Amino acid sequence: MRAGVLEELRAALGPAGVIADPTRLLAYECDGLALLRQKPAVVLLPRNTEECARAMRILHREKIPVVGRGAGTGLSGGATPVDGGALVGFARMRDVLEVNVADRYARVQAGVVNVDLTLAVEKHGLFYAPDPSSQAACTIGGNVGENSGGPHCFKHGATTRHILGLVIVRDDGSVLDLALPRPDPDGFDLVGLFVGSEGMFGLATEVTVRLVPTPPVTETFLAIFTDLDAACDAVSDSIAAHLEPSALEILDRLTIEAVEDSVFAAGYPREAEAVLLVEAEGTEVEVEATLAPMKAIALRRGAIDVRRARSAAERKKLWAGRKGAFGAMGRIAPDLYVADVVVPRTKLRELVAQSTRIARERRLKLANVFHAGDGNLHPNISYDRRDKDEVRRVLEASDEIMKVVVAAGGSLTGEHGVGLEKQEFMSLVFEERDLHAMCRVREAWDPAHLLNPGKLIPVHACREMRGTERPK
Amino acid sequence: MSALDTLGQRLERLAGEVELARPRFDVEPLPLVAPPTVEAAVELVKLAAADKLRVIPLGLGSKLGWCGTPGHADFVLSTRRLERVVSHVPDDGTITVEAGLSMARLAAKCRSGGHFLTPDVPAPARRTIGGVVAAGESGLDRLRYGPVRHHVLGTRTLLADGSLARSGGQLVKNVTGFDLHRLYCGSHGTLGVIVEVSLRLHPEPEREAWLTVEASSLADALQLTCAWPGARTIDGLAAREEAERASVRQRFDGSPHPKLHVACLPSKLENAAKIVLEALANARIEHGVALQPGIAEMLVELRSNVGDAQALSRLAGVLRNALARDNVSLAMRDAPRGALVELDPFGAPPAGLELMRTIQRNLDPDGVFSTGRFAGGL
Numbered sequence: 119m120r121a122g123v124l125e126e127l128r129a130a131l132g133p134a135g136v137i138a139d140p141t142r143l144l145a146y147e148c149d150g151l152a153l154l155r156q157k158p159a160v161v162l163l164p165r166n167t168e169e170c171a172r173a174m175r176i177l178h179r180e181k182i183p184v185v186g187r188g189a190g191t192g193l194s195g196g197a198t199p200v201d202g203g204a205l206v207g208f209a210r211m212r213d214v215l216e217v218n219v220a221d222r223y224a225r226v227q228a229g230v231v232n233v234d235l236t237l238a239v240e241k242h243g244l245f246y247a248p249d250p251s252s253q254a255a256c257t258i259g260g261n262v263g264e265n266s267g268g269p270h271c272f273k274h275g276a277t278t279r280h281i282l283g284l285v286i287v288r289d290d291g292s293v294l295d296l297a298l299p300r301p302d303p304d305g306f307d308l309v310g311l312f313v314g315s316e317g318m319f320g321l322a323t324e325v326t327v328r329l330v331p332t333p334p335v336t337e338t339f340l341a342i343f344t345d346l347d348a349a350c351d352a353v354s355d356s357i358a359a360h361l362e363p364s365a366l367e368i369l370d371r372l373t374i375e376a377v378e379d380s381v382f383a384a385g386y387p388r389e390a391e392a393v394l395l396v397e398a399e400g401t402e403v404e405v406e407a408t409l410a411p412m413k414a415i416a417l418r419r420g421a422i423d424v425r426r427a428r429s430a431a432e433r434k435k436l437w438a439g440r441k442g443a444f445g446a447m448g449r450i451a452p453d454l455y456v457a458d459v460v461v462p463r464t465k466l467r468e469l470v471a472q473s474t475r476i477a478r479e480r481r482l483k484l485a486n487v488f489h490a491g492d493g494n495l496h497p498n499i500s501y502d503r504r505d506k507d508e509v510r511r512v513l514e515a516s517d518e519i520m521k522v523v524v525a526a527g528g529s530l531t532g533e534h535g536v537g538l539e540k541q542e543f544m545s546l547v548f549e550e551r552d553l554h555a556m557c558r559v560r561e562a563w564d565p566a567h568l569l570n571p572g573k574l575i576p577v578h579a580c581r582e583m584r585g586t587e588r589p590k
Numbered sequence: 591m592s593a594l595d596t597l598g599q600r601l602e603r604l605a606g607e608v609e610l611a612r613p614r615f616d617v618e619p620l621p622l623v624a625p626p627t628v629e630a631a632v633e634l635v636k637l638a639a640a641d642k643l644r645v646i647p648l649g650l651g652s653k654l655g656w657c658g659t660p661g662h663a664d665f666v667l668s669t670r671r672l673e674r675v676v677s678h679v680p681d682d683g684t685i686t687v688e689a690g691l692s693m694a695r696l697a698a699k700c701r702s703g704g705h706f707l708t709p710d711v712p713a714p715a716r717r718t719i720g721g722v723v724a725a726g727e728s729g730l731d732r733l734r735y736g737p738v739r740h741h742v743l744g745t746r747t748l749l750a751d752g753s754l755a756r757s758g759g760q761l762v763k764n765v766t767g768f769d770l771h772r773l774y775c776g777s778h779g780t781l782g783v784i785v786e787v788s789l790r791l792h793p794e795p796e797r798e799a800w801l802t803v804e805a806s807s808l809a810d811a812l813q814l815t816c817a818w819p820g821a822r823t824i825d826g827l828a829a830r831e832e833a834e835r836a837s838v839r840q841r842f843d844g845s846p847h848p849k850l851h852v853a854c855l856p857s858k859l860e861n862a863a864k865i866v867l868e869a870l871a872n873a874r875i876e877h878g879v880a881l882q883p884g885i886a887e888m889l890v891e892l893r894s895n896v897g898d899a900q901a902l903s904r905l906a907g908v909l910r911n912a913l914a915r916d917n918v919s920l921a922m923r924d925a926p927r928g929a930l931v932e933l934d935p936f937g938a939p940p941a942g943l944e945l946m947r948t949i950q951r952n953l954d955p956d957g958v959f960s961t962g963r964f965a966g967g968l
């Protein structure tokens with residue numbers, strides 16, 4: 119970084135808004151994908167859109183690459199810093215700016231933590247539907263970056279369905295104000311395009327989100343299986359039967375053990391090979407109409423018991439267990455590799471079994487906890503990052519799982535994004551021409567490739583782009 | 591004329607028949623081709639790219655009147671013969687079809703698997719799924735299911751260089767790659783031709799009921815509907831003559847009259863409706879109204895006494911100004927071209943128009959699909 123730039127940034131953001139001390143920078147060298155690490159040159163923490171824009175203008179002038187960071191809980195390396203680049207964090211942008219009860223939306227700063235948003239609107243009988251398991255830490259800006267999902271996205275849809283507007287600071291520090299919500303976009307749907315762009319189109323500083331009325335009745339039950347295949351089949355059956363509960367999650371034995379041994383102990387039966395967590399919401403009639411056939415399917419598929427949560431507290435506990443599952447896995451091994459693939463819901467059993475086989479063949483410990491209703495698998499592999507050979511086997515297993523899934527009509531990622539992790543696998547699902555179109559659109563947002571460079575688009579596709587499309 | 595003839599012959603070689611069609615009701619007819627296969631469509635676009643021709647993509651043409659008058663255009667490319675069902679997996683709740691399949695046939699296909707097709711649009715036999723997606727058209731069921739863009743899982747789009755680019759996929763959940771399909775949804779064919787669409791399906795409702803309440807005045811009806819988000823006010827429709835349901839779904843489809851389309855946040859609709867209806871009453875313009883407060887949308891058909899094109903343009907301008915404070919949008923549909931000389935049918939220039947232009951230019955440097963019909967002259 120040129121001399122004087124740090125001072126200029128300090129003047130723009132205040133001394134607390136600029137971190138350049140090497141030991142403090144250590145905290146930012148990776149996101150949830152701890153296998154990849156890179157120390158940033160500087161971390162910037164703006165307090166509002168204006169400050170963010172000021173910082174971006176300086177960075178743009180200096181041609182310093184920029185990576186946005188919410189809470190850094192991302193699992194695909196989306197927030198991994200770039201060598202010599204700046205990290206713009208949103209930890210100081212945590213204000214809920216407006217709650218509009220009549221029209222059911224809220225406007226928040228990008229750094230608002232997911233769960234805080236729901237807490238802020240609960241009293242109005244509303245909630246923010248996308249609920250990643252990391253919701254106690256992850257930010258709305260990060261959710262926008264990844265188009266995150268969560269258990270209840272089975273019914274309500276992933277983040278993109280809930281974003282009504284954005285304020286975006288562009289690569290050059292100009293501000294694109296698309297905050298005002300309207301039923302349909304004016305012109306091209308820039309907001310829809312931005313969601314899931316993994317920090318490569320700009321930095322969202324403010325987000326307008328849709329709020330959903332709290333359902334009058336919510337019921338949760340746990341179906342207990344002695345066989346993981348049977349739990350998968352129960353889910354496939356319920357999709358085929360057109361049932362629409364609000365969440366359909368599966369946890370396998372290893373996950374159950376880890377959860378029950380942790381502070382998240384939820385009362386999942388340890389003797390089970392798998393549990394299916396089902397929630398339905400709506401009026402009493404709707405909930406009954408969903409849960410009764412769900413229960414019948416579970417029993418037909420061999421569930422040994424179906425337990426309904428008897429109180430809100432019990433329900434909360436079941437969910438705390440589910441949402442704490444990744445964290446609880448820490449008890450099994452120091453590191454956890456969270457895979458994230460999607461399969462057609464007709465093929466759950468087959469592909470869950472395949473991932474298990476792939477891990478077993480490589481002597482790896484694999485636990486499954488996943489958004490079964492959406493076909494979104496998380497084969498989680500426990501490992502120790504100090505064991506080089508184990509790391510190699512983990513990555514090999516993950517590659518193999520992706521290949522098998524794609525071959526069966528599945529996709530690389532359902533909610534964690536491509537980032538650095540899956541970049542080179544993009545060519546498994548997309549052809550050169552598909553990637554070219556993506557590159558061209560990215561060029562419109564960020565012609566100098568300063569925003570989260572080196573992510574998502576496989577390197578070879580980009581190189582080709584530069585060769586053919588960008589005359590010097 | 592001879593240049594047109596050669597183009598006609600070349601188009602004919604690639605696509606079979608060429609007819610003449612008007613890209614809007616009041617502009618000169620252009621050659622229209624309906625390629626029988628996606629491959630033939632690719633060849634047509636390659637021809638356009640090579641000769642720097644401009645193309646207007648089209649399904650069955652039901653929404654051409656939503657757009658402005660095209661600048662220069664050389665031919666119209668209709669997807670209506672691309673009607674294949676590429677894959678239908680009822681047990682996964684997904685379907686992928688070619689864009690020219692009519693909404694009626696697509697709905698029947700979905701029903702065969704126990705699913706319901708959203709959006710529930712009027713006159714589904716006269717609309718293609720590609721056109722509905724490209725225009726971002728909503729149905730009566732939007733309150734429950736949301737806009738159509740939420741159900742599009744992926745697209746295959748024919749871009750200006752003749753490449754067929756995929757975005758998204760066929761799965762109900764997927765974040766692999768940028769969501770370019772969101773860009774194509776609602777872009778009215780100004781970025782490329784959507785040739786294939788994958789959709790998420792919803793279970794067919796077990797039962798459906800319609801409740802009709804007759805109000806003594808439009809004002810009463812407005813108040814009543816606005817108090818009950820699921821309701822819909824219809825005024826001035828010959829409801830008795832058709833099946834009740836068809837009339838409720840009706841939105842002046844196929845009517846030649848100019849229309850005003852008002853959209854806003856739900857809490858703003860009642861006031862917006864008052865402003866619009868008052869202005870129409872003052873100007874003694876005879877009109878029909880379909881109003882849906884749940885999705886904050888109102889469509890007004892201007893039937894008579896509108897005056898000339900300038901008068902219509904002035905009226906829309908005045909209303910837009912009056913509605914701007916509440917962030918209410920007012921679009922003009924099926925307005926005569928004279929009314930659109932100074933007025934964008936979609937409204938004020940959208941925020942981010944420069945970026946939109948850059949996106950369009952990057953995807954289509956020679957402007958094959960940039961006929962200026964969309965918002966802001968895109």
Ligand SMILES: Cc1cc2nc3c(=O)[nH]c(=O)nc-3n(C[C@H](O)[C@H](O)[C@H](O)COP(=O)(O)OP(=O)(O)OC[C@H]3O[C@@H](n4cnc5c(N)ncnc54)[C@H](O)[C@@H]3O)c2cc1C
Pocket residue numbers: 149150185186187188189190191192193195196197208228249250251252255256257258259260261262263264265266267268269316317318320321322323444445533534570
């Ligand atoms: C225990 C655990 C459980 C998880 N469970 C789920 C789950 O159920 N569902 C799910 O989808 N994910 C889950 N995740 C992944 C992760 O929490 C989500 O991807 C989350 O949305 C990331 O938010 P964040 O604030 O941490 O963003 P970060 O990780 O900091 O950033 C994510 C991406 O968004 C970009 N970004 C961040 N802020 C902005 C901004 N303001 N503007 C533009 N781009 C920005 C970053 O550059 C990066 O590319 C889980 C992670 C963990 C560790």
